[in-house]
Amino acid sequence: MNHRIADRFWIRVCAAAAVAASLAFTDVTDAANATAVPGGVYAWPVPENSQNIRFQNRSVLVANSTALVGIPIKQPLGTATLTFLQHGQQRTHAFEVVDKRYTEQRITLKNQEMVTPNPEQLQRIRDESTRQRAIYARVSPSVDLSAGFTLPLRGRTTSLFGHRRFFNDQPRNPHSGLDIAAPTGTPVTAPGPATVALVDDLYYNGKTVFLDHGQGLITMYCHLSAQTVSTGDRVEQNQQIGLVGATGRVTGPHLHWSVSLNGYRIDPVTFRSKLADAVGLEPESIAR
Numbered sequence: 001m002n003h004r005i006a007d008r009f010w011i012r013v014c015a016a017a018a019v020a021a022s023l024a025f026t027d028v029t030d031a032a033n034a035t036a037v038p039g040g041v042y043a044w045p046v047p048e049n050s051q052n053i054r055f056q057n058r059s060v061l062v063a064n065s066t067a068l069v070g071i072p073i074k075q076p077l078g079t080a081t082l083t084f085l086q087h088g089q090q091r092t093h094a095f096e097v098v099d100k101r102y103t104e105q106r107i108t109l110k111n112q113e114m115v116t117p118n119p120e121q122l123q124r125i126r127d128e129s130t131r132q133r134a135i136y137a138r139v140s141p142s143v144d145l146s147a148g149f150t151l152p153l154r155g156r157t158t159s160l161f162g163h164r165r166f167f168n169d170q171p172r173n174p175h176s177g178l179d180i181a182a183p184t185g186t187p188v189t190a191p192g193p194a195t196v197a198l199v200d201d202l203y204y205n206g207k208t209v210f211l212d213h214g215q216g217l218i219t220m221y222c223h224l225s226a227q228t229v230s231t232g233d234r235v236e237q238n239q240q241i242g243l244v245g246a247t248g249r250v251t252g253p254h255l256h257w258s259v260s261l262n263g264y265r266i267d268p269v270t271f272r273s274k275l276a277d278a279v280g281l282e283p284e285s286i287a288r
């Protein structure tokens, strides 16, 4: 029994049990499937007649009647809660966040300014963070995600999401995206339909493109040698948005790809497979 069938089966069982137990508005949690990891995605088949699903008071993406909830990498382990409206009643749904051991990565950078920026550079980095936070907070109208998410670049994966990183032995935030290496100039494409939210040049991330896929799903493409779209452009799935490069804090040409869901950076690999599952596709079958 695959997970989605198991989910549906469980919901039917729970619905019957809830009727038998009369109108107690307690939530029933599927212990086998109702789990997520920090930095992952919690997929929840939305009950009928439900709306306004929120996590930590941020609205959540729904694709094909499945809520896909971004879990922050710093989320404490244990019970987490979604809120939603059903038949006009405020309801909750609980799920468990379980541990995931992310590996460590040690990186040596020759350019010390990329490890310890000076005050002027720090101010630039702070200003850039403010701009990025505003983009990650956007919740635009939904777009068609029924074709899933394609890979923006074919290449060798050089760093996974979540690595606990040390630059020249100094601890830094966990790796917030997926690194794919390819020669400078290789085309980078949009994984799904989107509006270009921002084309920017950032201290650490270099030449960067942000895509807004609606409902709080934002993706970011960094270290490009060139951006080939402009802020406000509409792009289709697999349309070129830039070229691989080595701008910003890098040790060689690669794409850093981040996926942000309801304001939190999450594992792009997990998101692709959860979205494919939600819309009824095999991840391997998605073109490109």
Ligand SMILES: [Zn+2]
Binding pocket: 159, 175, 177, 178, 179, 255, 256, 257
């Ligand atoms: Zn990276």
